[in-house]
Each structure stands twice: as structure tokens, then as C-alpha cells.
Amino acid sequence: MQGKLELLLGPMRSNKTAELLRRADMRRQYASQYVMVLKPNDDTKGGPGVVESRNPMGHGKMDAVEFKSTNPWEVLQAIAETEKNIGKRVECIAIDEGQFVEGLFAFARYLLDAGHDVLVAGLDLDFRAIPFGEMLNLTWFVNAYGGSVTECIAYCACGNRAFYSQRLIKGQPAPWDSPVKLPGDSYEPRCAEHFVLPGRPH
Ligand SMILES: [Zn+2]
Numbered sequence: 374m375q376g377k378l379e380l381l382l383g384p385m386r387s388n389k390t391a392e393l394l395r396r397a398d399m400r401r402q403y404a405s406q407y408v409m410v411l412k413p414n415d416d417t418k419g420g421p422g423v424v425e426s427r428n429p430m431g432h433g434k435m436d437a438v439e440f441k442s443t444n445p446w447e448v449l450q451a452i453a454e455t456e457k458n459i460g461k462r463v464e465c466i467a468i469d470e471g472q473f474v475e476g477l478f479a480f481a482r483y484l485l486d487a488g489h490d491v492l493v494a495g496l497d498l499d500f501r502a503i504p505f506g507e508m509l510n511l512t513w514f515v516n517a518y519g520g521s522v523t524e525c526i527a528y529c530a531c532g533n534r535a536f537y538s539q540r541l542i543k544g545q546p547a548p549w550d551s552p553v554k555l556p557g558d559s560y561e562p563r564c565a566e567h568f569v570l571p572g573r574p575h
Contacts, residue, residue: 376465376485378514381494383525385538385560390469391426392525393494394435397467406464409455410435413442413473424469442473445480452489464490471495472505481511485518494525500540500560501549501570527562535562539569548572 379396381389393410400406412424422439440448452463466484471477472495484491491514499505515522529535538560540547546569547558563569 374488375518376488376490377518377520378481378485378511379490379492379520380508380511380515380522381492381525382497382508382522384496384498384527384535384562386427386562387525387527387535388426388428389494389496389525390424391428392523393467393469393492394424394426396492397435397465400465404464407455407459407461408465408467409452409463410437410467410469411445411448412437412439412469413445414439415442437469443475445474445476449483462488465492466490467492467494469494471511472499472508474506477507478510481514485514490520496538498536498538500538500547500551501573502537502568529562529564529567531564531567533564533566535564537563537565537568539563539567546571549574 381392383389397408397410400408410424412422414422422437423434424437425434438448438451456463466489468474471493474480481491481493493511495508496505497508512522514520527535541559541561542551542555549570549572
């Protein structure tokens with residue numbers, strides 16, 4: 374039987390990771406499911422890691438299997454080994470920071486077709502306010518396979534709902550052509566009125 378997809382979308386500081394961990398914890402506690410938490414991390418070659426919510430009031434942290442964002446398929450071996458060790462299926466795969474995973478759509482389809490329920494949390498838009506990776510494409514699975522889309526809510530400092538992740542470099546709005554990866558940048562959720570993107574071409 375195919376699995377179902379629970380998709381958690383939102384800007385920075387919308388408690389996506391806390392919600393992912395809460396759902397993983399509920400499945401473990403109340404449904405006696407084995408939940409494997411995955412996290413893309415290009416700094417390591419895979420292995421043990423930790424997924425941690427930035428919200429101190431959130432669900433804390435959880436052990437995670439790290440994998441290279443360019444090759445999520447390497448995780449299939451870890452799933453197979455885990456299933457051998459626990460003597461049953463891994464019922465649920467929870468993926469954090471899904472926007473970084475290359476080939477996320479195909480990877481999610483493989484997991485769903487293999488019968489795993491899949492939870493994916495990630496940013497819907499990048500700092501230029503365009504779709505980030507393949508997160509938005511995953512809504513198709515919710516229609517076709519069943520499951521749910523949750524829009525995680527964040528607020529701008531003005532009090533309005535924030536749909537954008539404002540990138541800041543040394544406290545100033547980052548220009549449109551700033552590099553994708555930049556050490557020392559930071560983000561805050563902003564509404565349309567307060568989202569600033571200097572140098573935006575159109
Ligand atoms: Zn605002």
C-alpha cells in the first residue's frame with residue numbers, strides 16, 4: 374500500500390521543524406511507529422546527527438540520519454539496515470529542510486510507493502521570494518496519494534502575517550544577486566509591506 378504525505382510549508386521561524394518533530398513523536402508514542410528522521414547536510418558524509426528546532430519552546434531535538442543533499446538515495450541503505458535490525462518496517466520517514474534536497478519529488482515518490490508515510494518540512498520560498506527547491510511540487514502527492522498540507526504561520530514584527538523570509542547581511546537587507554550560500558547571514562519573517570529585496574530586476 375502507498376504511503377501518505379504530510380507537507381509542512383512556511384517561511385523562516387514558522388515552527389516547521391518543531392511541528393515535524395511533534396508529529397514524529399506522536400507517531401512513536403501513540404501509534405508505536407518507527408519514525409526515521411532525515412536531514413540533508415553537505416558537511417558530512419552521512420551518519421548520525423540531530424534535528425533541532427530553533428524555537429526553545431518547541432519540541433527540542435531528535436536524532437537524525439544525515440545525508441548529502443545531492444544524493445538522498447544513499448538513505449535507502451540506512452532504511453534497509455534499520456528494518457533488518459528492528460525486524461519490522463520503518464513506517465514513517467520525516468525529512469527536515471526539504472528545500473535543500475535535490476530530486477526531492479522523485480525521492481518522495483519512491484518512499485511513498487514503497488509504503489512509507491512521509492513527512493516533509495521546509496521553506497516554500499527562498500530569500501528572492503521564488504519557489505525553493507521542489508517543496509511546492511510536493512503538493513501534488515497530497516492530492517494523488519492523500520495526506521495534508523500545513524501552512525506553518527509566522528509573523529512580521531509589525532504584527533501582520535509573514536509570507537516572506539527576509540535575508541539580512543550584517544543587519545541589512547541582502548541584495549537580489551547575493552550568493553546563495555553565505556556564512557553569517559540571518560533571516561527574519563516579514564509581511565509583503567516590509568519584505569525588501571534591493572536590486573530585484575523585475
Ligand atoms: Zn510587516
